[in-house]
Amino acid sequence: MPELAKAYEPGLVEEKHYSNWLESGHYHADPESGKPPFSIVIPPPNVTGILTLGHVLNNTIQDILCRRARMKGFEVLWLPGTDHAGLATQTKVEKAVADEGTSKEELGREAFLEKVVEWKDKHGGIIIQQLKKLGCSCDWERERFTMDDEYYQSVIHAFISLYEKGYIYRGKRMVNWCPASMTAISDEEVIMTPQTGKLYTMKYEIVERPGAFLEIATTRPETLMGDTAVAVHPEDERYKEFVGLHCRRPFPEAKIPIIADDHLDPEFGTGVLKVTPAHDKADFEIGERHSLPLIDVITKDGTIDCPDVPELHGMERFKAREKAADLLEEMGLLIKKEKYKNNVGFSERGNVPIEPKISEQWFFKYPRVDEALRVVNEKQITFWPERWEKVYNHWLENIQDWCISRQIWWGHRIPIWYKGEEMKCQSESPGEGWEQDPDALDTWFSSWLWAYETMTSEVRNKFYPTSVLVTGPDIIFLWVARMIFAGLEFRPGQDETTQSNIPFKDVYFTGLIRDQRGRKLSKSLGNSPDPLELIAQHGADGLRFGMMRVAPQGLDIRYDEKQVEEGRNFCNKLWNACRFRQMQGTIDPQAQPQDHELSAYAHLALQELASTIDEIDTHYERYEFNQVAACLYSFVWGDFCSRFLEAAKADFGDPDSPTRSGTLATIDYILSQVLRLLHPYAPFMTEELWLELGFDSQTIQFASWPKADLTIFDPDEAKRAEDLYALVNAGRSLKGEFQIAGNQRVSFQLHTQSELKEKEREDLTRLLQAQSLNVVEHPPLKTPMIISPLGDLYLPLEGLVDVDKEKERLSKAINKVEQEIVREQKKLSNEQMLANAPEEKVTEWKQLYAEAKDKLAKLKTQFEQLSG
């Protein structure tokens, strides 16, 4: 067995193990397996995307769940894949094509799509390789892509089926138009963003009352040419008399009616609204109520389309806004321009303000809304944390039809065929003369089938519904809710019950990762670290452990590279603990501590291990990953390394120690458990140590998940160890207080009523790095003292004691004890408290009180001695 390196070097082991794991086919799920199923489908990243910290968090969690499930004896399917990301990918390729001096129109549909596929082949799949670097244990043989032939056909058939049931329809309605990407988008893809713009107040002359004007406030003078009415509130006394008359629209000049509508807020602006039914959602509704004509004055790419006003025609919409205001000013119709803050809807992808626009699109009306609400509210699907239920409910209760058509080419083409006035819905062309709808479907219309269309029926039989979905709350509507709809509507389960047709049983929502200033990580802000660089620097395990340690359930994370360093440090700590063990000789992989004589320290370590295992399991049940990490961290670093291994050195220094073999067995046993417990978080290092130390010749990945064993330690012995450690701490504290170097050999004296075994005395001497520790019959005089459960410890420092300093130290201690006494006294003198508090608490308080009293007396005696 080669000696372990002085520090853990992740770079040397990660690649080696990962390729071994892949070769041995560990992650290929067997639908025929007799083991119980555990399954997760990956939230498919964009095929041309690259790994972000968000992915790291999300996929580490999934990997942790999968690895633990394997160790617990489940047949695990983690189904990976990527999303074609229609609009995002097409936009990138359009840019690339533009750089080549051509355009998608010039190339035509077929040639352009070839370019997209080329692009996808070149840039696609990078993220898959990156996930492998992170250690993700996906079933890569089952990797899926939303544009795979089979998946493509499933999406088309889903459309056809919904069309036939009447849930999909075509309509000319107001949609969110993105002038940058030149497509309609869904409500969920519009981001409301606060903007500082201008509010223009202008005046329209009343046709029937020459010289009389209505003042109108607007943020969008460039749509003025599309105005087909002016509206006021029906109860607004200021304007009642004008309702039914007409205003003069300045350009192109026209007579438009003054109407009354309840939508108006008389308090806002002047209380008068210009109504542009073709370019505002609310105005459109007013227009419907009053049968107003629609005048579309903005083209698909956001330029003005109004030949009657040549000054504006063809102008970009925001330039036209200024220009229109100028024109009004020239005509003497602009009253004022003021700064104004409002919320403007931005296109998520195009990152420009959306343009509300009348457009003919395909819409989906959600079926089974009640059932979708029920499965979550009745916990057939459980949300973690629970509060996302409210968000889900709120969305469903106000659900709007989903605009599913996109004016893009890269995606699933809508299976609708036209011939003159005729229209047919089918996947293949009905024949000569039929033209297919040019549009493609919203990407989410394909990913909502992801939970089951990625599975063959054989796989589905075993693994659907999936066990848990791990995703960010930002796509709760876009993806999570819609997947629930898909499951309930298409019923891919084994029978008709709801239980068989929900897509997942649990949904774990991760937090969002932010930078130190609380901002979201984004490429444009440049605050998004490259996970690959972090892996190169600190190791995948360090990154994983570090992230998980600071990722509480459902809360956002403030990222700091320090956290990754801490993860790395932790890995190194355990590595070195193993290295230390290795120096003591060969490991016994089957070590059973109870077969040996154990030191009290070993009993305590085994007790701590048992409770750590229990705590970890409890935290897993609640998806408290940060708590699992905290348990591992504190057990390994604190209980195991700082206390037990240090105490163990006493055994290793003494070849005749009766507890030596027991200590070795205990270390081996604990390491074997700890490596397993840590494996889901740090797969690479634990595998390396597992194999290198010889715990098994086989991978750790299927080693059984530890169970707490309460029979291998004696709690009384463990308690003794606690007391011994307390004495060590007391001694170290004394040394520290007097600024004596840790390694300086001093002599301690212990005044105690209880018995101290010779072996214990020797161990303590060693742990205190002392010259000697002697039990004395009489307490020494004028000597620094500290109280511990095993007796009063004195540190005679001839000529070294600064009396004043020692008095100061004592009065500090006295002060502390006095505070404690006051606190306990207060409780014990409160009769109501004694009457109501549980008996065991009262006993505890009484004991604390007595102990404190005792301590105080001792400290005071000591103090007086010094003074006297």
Place this chain on the structure above:
RNA sequence: GCGGUCAUAGCUCAGUGGUAGAGCACUACCUUGACACGGUAGGGGUCGGUGGUUCGAACCCACCUGAUCGCACCA
């Protein structure tokens, strides 16, 4: 406007009814024979505010303040 979340040490955060915690940072000491990606000791907090429930509140309730995120939005 409606709803959610958060406020605990200088920083990042654990802690859901009974003695305030971790890591980092800081101070002092230690290159001790696993580890300086380390060790030992120490300083530092009226748990955002007010009121209530309770024998007892960082924790439960109400209100307030501040931050933040959804949803809906007024031109």
